[in-house]
Amino acid sequence: MRFRPCIDIHNGSVKQIVGGSLTDAVNNTPAENYVSDAGAVYYAGMYRDLNLKGGHIIMLNKKGTDEYEASKAEAVSALQEYKGGMQVGGGIDADNAPDFIRSGASHVIVTSYIFNSANLDIDRLKALSDAVGKGKVVIDLSCRYRDDAYYVVTDRWQTFTDLKVTPDVFDKLSAYCDEFLIHGVDVEGLKQGIDARLLKLLADADNHMITYAGGVRSYEDIDTIRDMGRGRIDFTVGSALSIFGGTLDIKEIIRRTEQ
Numbered sequence: 001m002r003f004r005p006c007i008d009i010h011n012g013s014v015k016q017i018v019g020g021s022l023t024d025a026v027n028n029t030p031a032e033n034y035v036s037d038a039g040a041v042y043y044a045g046m047y048r049d050l051n052l053k054g055g056h057i058i059m060l061n062k063k064g065t066d067e068y069e070a071s072k073a074e075a076v077s078a079l080q081e082y083k084g085g086m087q088v089g090g091g092i093d094a095d096n097a098p099d100f101i102r103s104g105a106s107h108v109i110v111t112s113y114i115f116n117s118a119n120l121d122i123d124r125l126k127a128l129s130d131a132v133g134k135g136k137v138v139i140d141l142s143c144r145y146r147d148d149a150y151y152v153v154t155d156r157w158q159t160f161t162d163l164k165v166t167p168d169v170f171d172k173l174s175a176y177c178d179e180f181l182i183h184g185v186d187v188e189g190l191k192q193g194i195d196a197r198l199l200k201l202l203a204d205a206d207n208h209m210i211t212y213a214g215g216v217r218s219y220e221d222i223d224t225i226r227d228m229g230r231g232r233i234d235f236t237v238g239s240a241l242s243i244f245g246g247t248l249d250i251k252e253i254i255r256r257t258e259q
Contacts, residue, residue, distance in 0.1 A: 005055035012070030059090030079104035142183035184214030
């Protein structure tokens, strides 16, 4: 089990937001837990100095907007600060993925691009995997609970797809990627605890590299991830970190993962 740090960027600023509050609506103002005075480079340098690898940088704005371009500039600067140390997601497709790899990303993270409306588009996924190599692709299967199952959500987590998150899905998609990233969207950014039901499901996806994100608020939550995931599920912490206005110390988290 490893701690994967994060840098979430919205409107060109590093922020921690309540994930389910972000939409594409005009003048949408998501609920913010924290807005940093420091740029993405500051956090990338911190993670590099702490030797934390495999974290993710997420650009939260809609691709094709001025706000996305501002967030992209921040993301690229962070990638160049910590070359090979972080992954990047948000607006990734087969055309731009190689550019992000050349900018210093270890992997690109993809969700919306590999869906056509509500359906998984294997051709798009194959095109992305071919563009950078499967060893540099992370598939984001962030999901919400509905009708007794978890469904992947796209478009800043607002659109339900028809894809259920099951152990078989990980087996199928692993032919095109190196890792998986799973946000428990229903608890993301709320600091009210982890989604234990989702963790149980992920623990059954053996032999796949999976990072869980969502709701971590205490060191005990981290212990629960270790126990339920049998030490095989990595995790990230956002709003609960002291560097993002919370109470958890990043060095203490590192210490606990090294036990």
